[in-house]
Amino acid sequence: MSAKRIIPCLDVKNGRVVKGINFVGIREVGDPVECAIEYDRQGADEIVFLDITATHEGRGTMVDVVRKTAQNVFVPLTVGGGIRSVEDFRELLLAGADKVSVNSAAVQRPELLSEAATRFGNQCVVLAIDAKMIAPGQYHVFVNGGRIDTGLDAVEWAKKAERLGAGEILLTSMDADGTRNGFDLAMLDAICDSVGIPVIASGGCGTVGHFVKLFEETKADAALAASIFHYGDLTVNQVKETLWRRKIPVRMLEIKEAEYGIV
Amino acid sequence: MIAIIDYGAGNLFSVKNALDHLEFESIITSNPLEIHAADKLILPGVGAFPDAMRLLKETTLDELICEEAKTKPLLGICLGMQMLFERSFEFTETKGLGLIPGEVRAIEAPGLKIPNIGWSELFLENECPLSEGINEGDMVYYVHSYQAVTDKKYISLYSEYGGLVPGLVFRDNVFGTQFHPEKSGKVGLHMLKNFGEMK
Numbered sequence: 001m002s003a004k005r006i007i008p009c010l011d012v013k014n015g016r017v018v019k020g021i022n023f024v025g026i027r028e029v030g031d032p033v034e035c036a037i038e039y040d041r042q043g044a045d046e047i048v049f050l051d052i053t054a055t056h057e058g059r060g061t062m063v064d065v066v067r068k069t070a071q072n073v074f075v076p077l078t079v080g081g082g083i084r085s086v087e088d089f090r091e092l093l094l095a096g097a098d099k100v101s102v103n104s105a106a107v108q109r110p111e112l113l114s115e116a117a118t119r120f121g122n123q124c125v126v127l128a129i130d131a132k133m134i135a136p137g138q139y140h141v142f143v144n145g146g147r148i149d150t151g152l153d154a155v156e157w158a159k160k161a162e163r164l165g166a167g168e169i170l171l172t173s174m175d176a177d178g179t180r181n182g183f184d185l186a187m188l189d190a191i192c193d194s195v196g197i198p199v200i201a202s203g204g205c206g207t208v209g210h211f212v213k214l215f216e217e218t219k220a221d222a223a224l225a226a227s228i229f230h231y232g233d234l235t236v237n238q239v240k241e242t243l244w245r246r247k248i249p250v251r252m253l254e255i256k257e258a259e260y261g262i263v
Numbered sequence: 264m265i266a267i268i269d270y271g272a273g274n275l276f277s278v279k280n281a282l283d284h285l286e287f288e289s290i291i292t293s294n295p296l297e298i299h300a301a302d303k304l305i306l307p308g309v310g311a312f313p314d315a316m317r318l319l320k321e322t323t324l325d326e327l328i329c330e331e332a333k334t335k336p337l338l339g340i341c342l343g344m345q346m347l348f349e350r351s352f353e354f355t356e357t358k359g360l361g362l363i364p365g366e367v368r369a370i371e372a373p374g375l376k377i378p379n380i381g382w383s384e385l386f387l388e389n390e391c392p393l394s395e396g397i398n399e400g401d402m403v404y405y406v407h408s409y410q411a412v413t414d415k416k417y418i419s420l421y422s423e424y425g426g427l428v429p430g431l432v433f434r435d436n437v438f439g440t441q442f443h444p445e446k447s448g449k450v451g452l453h454m455l456k457n458f459g460e461m462k
Contacts, residue, residue, distance in 0.1 A: 253448075
């Protein structure tokens with residue numbers, strides 16, 4: 001049995017964290033490396049960088065951010081955003097990423113998943129799916145930040161991706177994203193029941209109770225969250241403390257008493 | 264000086280980053296002279312067993328590693344740990360380095376996801392120099408589809424995934440971790456520190 005993972009996500013543009021950060025004790029606000037170090041300290045089981053840079057120069061900056069983070073953070077590191085080719089995979093893995101996530105490029109060219117899996121192993125290939133409910137129990141894959149309906153059925157796409165070599169699915173509910181009303185449990189059930197690879201839930205969490213509900217009511221393996229951690233509403237460790245008390249298996253930090261004053 | 268053996272497979276920089284962070288001198292190398300001059304060896308590895316063994320044989324690093332392991336601490340990580348055993352059944356039966364008795368077989372975990380990717384608890388079987396300061400219940404990060412099958416006397420720490428999964432194995436000065444200590448937070452760094460401080 002593996003522990004349920006709590007994964008903070010950092011949106012990075014031109015080498016800077018986009019959303020406001022409220023961390024205490026951070027030397028440079030907005031530095032993705034510093035933010036990743038802080039999340040590691042809080043007990044993050046993995047860290048995700050989502051590169052939302054549009055320009056070519058910005059891409060090089062991201063590789064640099066990954067390299068610096070890997071020198072300072074010793075938990076798995078996933079990088080996504082704008083990945084289009086096996087070469088992009090290679091560049092980020094060499095810089096120190098452990099996994100790379102792809103979204104629209106895989107929709108356009110599903111073979112990218114198999115090419116990357118053959119070359120680097122499926123453990124490092126994460127398929128990100130942004131989905132919306134279009135009819136009760138029916139979900140479509142959207143791209144371009146939820147603006148374009150690809151017409152693809154999300155469940156079928158997830159199954160196909162698994163066959164092609166994706167090692168994990170990062171599922172974002174566009175319906176729940178930004179609402180802070182909780183994860184989209186129905187959508188997660190639909191995907192978790194259809195694939196044998198781990199599913200990371202994303203979108204909608206606003207309270208620690210939402211994490212509890214997610215792991216008590218679905219088979220999701222991990223939860224990804226951005227703003228709830230960015231704005232300092234909750235620390236990763238606070239979420240894990242609550243899960244741990246509810247008997248949900250999580251990785252607790254050995255230093256928890258000393259550093260957080262929690263018994 | 265710790266030599267991280269480069270035989271053309273796997274991400275060696277993660278291990279190097281962790282050693283740098285712990286302030287142990289290390290070098291990524293495939294040069295036999297540098298490997299011989301080092302006082303400790305790390306054999307990393309990600310990928311498939313037959314390919315990795317073929318690469319070791321082609322470069323005759325297999326013989327060198329076995330020779331060097333007689334006198335200095337050796338740590339195999341993930342696939343590098345699996346190669347310490349006598350043979351593996353990944354794809355086809357392939358001979359390993361044979362430094363620890365036992366073999367490598369597919370994980371048997373009906374109903375569980377394969378590969379096993381994620382954090383699992385450690386349990387103690389036997390103390391060894393690398394397990395010093397590690398507590399039962401500490402978690403480490405695994406990424407694997409195959410696992411070692413060996414006598415309990417060679418197991419220091421194990422996890423459970425379907426059945427028993429050897430996490431840290433040892434025989435004399437040869438050690439192996441199925442999990443990635445360089446990606447296992449403070450617990451993993453602690454084990455690498457134990458290794459780095461060995462005399």
